[in-house]
Amino acid sequence: MAYTEQDKEAQKQVLLEEARLSTELFEHGITYDLEAIKPLLDPLEQKSGFNRAGGLTGFTLPNGYSARGNFNRWTPYSLLVEDGQPVLYNEKTPIGVINFNKGNPVGDELLSTGERVRDIVNVSAFGGLHCTYSTECSLKDQGEDCYFCAVNERAKDGERNPVLLKSPKQVAEAYDIARKNGVANHFRITGGFVPERRELEYYLDVADAIRTKYDTFYGCAVVGAPADLSVLPKYKEAGFDNISTNIEVWDRNIFASICPGKEKRNGGYKHWVESLERSVDIFGKGNVHSTIVGGLEPKESTLEGIEYLASKGVVCHFSAFRPEKGTPFFGYRSPEASFHWDILDKGTDIYRRYGFTTLQLHSGPASGPHSAQLFQIKNGEFTEEGKLTQWKFPSLD
Ligand code: SF4
Numbered sequence: 001m002a003y004t005e006q007d008k009e010a011q012k013q014v015l016l017e018e019a020r021l022s023t024e025l026f027e028h029g030i031t032y033d034l035e036a037i038k039p040l041l042d043p044l045e046q047k048s049g050f051n052r053a054g055g056l057t058g059f060t061l062p063n064g065y066s067a068r069g070n071f072n073r074w075t076p077y078s079l080l081v082e083d084g085q086p087v088l089y090n091e092k093t094p095i096g097v098i099n100f101n102k103g104n105p106v107g108d109e110l111l112s113t114g115e116r117v118r119d120i121v122n123v124s125a126f127g128g129l130h131c132t133y134s135t136e137c138s139l140k141d142q143g144e145d146c147y148f149c150a151v152n153e154r155a156k157d158g159e160r161n162p163v164l165l166k167s168p169k170q171v172a173e174a175y176d177i178a179r180k181n182g183v184a185n186h187f188r189i190t191g192g193f194v195p196e197r198r199e200l201e202y203y204l205d206v207a208d209a210i211r212t213k214y215d216t217f218y219g220c221a222v223v224g225a226p227a228d229l230s231v232l233p234k235y236k237e238a239g240f241d242n243i244s245t246n247i248e249v250w251d252r253n254i255f256a257s258i259c260p261g262k263e264k265r266n267g268g269y270k271h272w273v274e275s276l277e278r279s280v281d282i283f284g285k286g287n288v289h290s291t292i293v294g295g296l297e298p299k300e301s302t303l304e305g306i307e308y309l310a311s312k313g314v315v316c317h318f319s320a321f322r323p324e325k326g327t328p329f330f331g332y333r334s335p336e337a338s339f340h341w342d343i344l345d346k347g348t349d350i351y352r353r354y355g356f357t358t359l360q361l362h363s364g365p366a367s368g369p370h371s372a373q374l375f376q377i378k379n380g381e382f383t384e385e386g387k388l389t390q391w392k393f394p395s396l397d
Contacts, residue, residue: 011386014063015388016377018064023344025069025077027334027337030071030075031077032056032071033081042101042102056071059086059098061095062088104181111174113170113173121174123178126391127395128185129178131187131188133190134191136151136192137151139260143260145261146260146262148258148321168202172206172212185393185396186363186393189203189222193261203221203235204238207240217396218393219241220363220365221238225267225272229278236283241287241363242287243289245290247316249297250301250305254301276314285313286315286360288315290317292317294318295335315356317367318370344370348375349378361375376391
């Protein structure tokens with residue numbers, strides 16, 4: 001039987017429902033027996049497959065949509081092991097078999113200085129690298145760190161973050177090993193707040209170190225808004241095709257309260273927006289990124305930010321607020337699933353209206369893939385079997 005438009009539309013509805021389910025799992029969590037689940041995880045993921053609260057950090061639902069869920073005893077969702085497979089249930093109704101993310105063995109390769117590649121960069125399922133070059137944020141010392149951010153708390157976990165400040169040489173060597181294994185098709189570098197001059201010099205040093213071996217790379221520099229916007233072209237000249245300046249909150253008063261350091265330093269809210277707009281002249285439409293933490297302000301405000309920035313050529317990504325241990329917001333709750341679904345649904349419609357591409361949705365900050373899959377579903381980018389396959393960055397070599 002021929003594959004018809006009706007078939008495709010029916011599959012799209014199933015996938016949209018799966019995407020919506022991911023927001024429910026995020027809100028309600030999942031109950032499971034940790035010891036029963038652990039053996040099913042890829043050996044490389046046995047440690048990194050759980051977050052600090054013991055929640056599952058990454059798996060795909062039966063049709064391929066990515067999800068995560070904290071452990072919660074009082075939830076309708078449960079994960080049971082049946083015939084050696086993890087089956088997700090809603091109360092007594094089986095939803096289907098889920099798939100845990102797999103680690104990449106290149107992460108265990110060693111640098112000449114003895115660190116593992118995974119101590120320096122994370123290898124993503126998309127065939128890209130994520131480097132948090134500094135796991136500390138200097139705003140903490142002034143009591144000006146963003147209220148939702150746990151970066152300094154995570155830095156205390158020596159097992160997950162054995163190298164607090166990574167040298168450009170280490171980063172370039174990890175990049176080289178990963179690229180030889182075909183998984184450095186995107187390179188994202190980010191870190192906590194450091195004085196601006198040091199940030200620029202560091203990023204340029206990393207790019208130079210990579211380019212001693214490779215003429216070009218494809219990547220994104222996640223930076224604070226520079227006080228002097230005339231330095232922005234230097235990131236492009238160094239070889240970064242994308243830049244991300246993360247505004248976190250669109251409402252300017254809430255921004256000032258929740259992100260006191262970002263408000264006080266580097267010119268404040270207006271300057272952060274100006275930096276984004278100026279970046280589009282240098283990097284081009286769709287290659288400039290920002291992100292908003294969904295759930296810290298009314299959703300109308302978040303959507304207004306996504307729309308405004310899209311109209312200027314900026315892809316404004318978004319994540320879902322998670323109250324993390326050790327932050328002033330610990331103990332608060334994230335809004336309910338329908339709130340986050342509304343932002344996902346309307347935010348991805350905005351991306352489509354302004355003609356952004358799937359590659360651009362993946363090329364910015366770490367929150368990008370959160371919405372990219374829904375964007376793909378709406379664009380009909382799924383198989384004739386109605387599955388979302390693992391998206392990959394185009395190969396560089
Ligand atoms: S500036 Fe960035 S790293 Fe520092 S507290 Fe804010 S969000 Fe976290």
